[in-house]
Amino acid sequence: MIDAGTGEPEHLSALDAALAGTPLAQVLVTHAHTDHASGAPAIAAREGPPRFRKMLWPERDARWPVPYEPLADGEEVAAGDTTLVVVHTPGHAPDHLSFWHAGTRTLFCGDLAVKGTTVWIPAHLQGDLAAYLASIERVLSLAPERLLPAHGPIIDDPAPVLRGYLAHRREREQQILEAISRGDSTPDEIVARVYRGLKAELIPLAREGVIAHLVKLEREGRLRRDADSWYSVTP
Numbered sequence: 451m452i453d454a455g456t457g458e459p460e461h462l463s464a465l466d467a468a469l470a471g472t473p474l475a476q477v478l479v480t481h482a483h484t485d486h487a488s489g490a491p492a493i494a495a496r497e498g499p500p501r502f503r504k505m506l507w508p509e510r511d512a513r514w515p516v517p518y519e520p521l522a523d524g525e526e527v528a529a530g531d532t533t534l535v536v537v538h539t540p541g542h543a544p545d546h547l548s549f550w551h552a553g554t555r556t557l558f559c560g561d562l563a564v565k566g567t568t569v570w571i572p573a574h575l576q577g578d579l580a581a582y583l584a585s586i587e588r589v590l591s592l593a594p595e596r597l598l599p600a601h602g603p604i605i606d607d608p609a610p611v612l613r614g615y616l617a618h619r620r621e622r623e624q625q626i627l628e629a630i631s632r633g634d635s636t637p638d639e640i641v642a643r644v645y646r647g648l649k650a651e652l653i654p655l656a657r658e659g660v661i662a663h664l665v666k667l668e669r670e671g672r673l674r675r676d677a678d679s680w681y682s683v684t685p
């Protein structure tokens with residue numbers, strides 16, 4: 451099984467129905483966000499617990515402790531009658547893994563991609579936009595035929611979707627640089643300009659997206675930030 455879910459009774463009974471009496475051998479966890487990892491203890495508490503494997507993120511994994519066996523980039527994982535290759539795809543989360551099935555050119559891609567929308571890069575949880583874009587490039591270079599994301603439907607045209615993500619971030623970056631050169635200097639001011647008319651409940655998400663860009667631009671030396679988180683374009 452890929453990802454442990456959240457451990458509600460409904461999920462555990464759906465798991466039993468899917469297994470139909472076959473023991474669960476292992477759970478590969480794509481990353482330690484709540485909706486992927488918090489169900490692990492509930493699964494571990496059942497009879498004949500499976501192996502749990504992920505790239506370790508110790509301070510985060512401690513929230514939902516199970517005896518994780520560490521996975522590393524490039525490692526081969528025996529899964530049923532086949533083999534998956536571990537692909538470290540950080541950005542959405544530092545420990546984010548995808549699993550590559552070479553025979554069918556299928557990537558189990560966790561939260562790397564979601565059909566019809568962009569992926570959240572939570573700066574407060576060590577999200578890293580530059581790493582995310584590098585992960586997208588890396589996945590493109592694998593030339594996958596389909597992506598099986600953790601959320602939403604199968605993506606059976608990966609290349610245009612992934613290139614679309616890269617284009618979208620480039621465009622957003624341009625808008626943010628433009629906003630700053632017009633005098634916006636805080637994440638909130640930038641959000642107000644770039645996401646004009648956004649519903650109030652979506653503003654925190656937009657703000658976090660803008661911060662992910664600001665961190666990247668600052669690290670690249672294209673922006674500078676003073677102590678109060680005011681940004682300006684590097685002269």
Ligand SMILES: [Zn+2]
Binds near residue numbers: 481483542543561
């Ligand atoms: Zn996630």
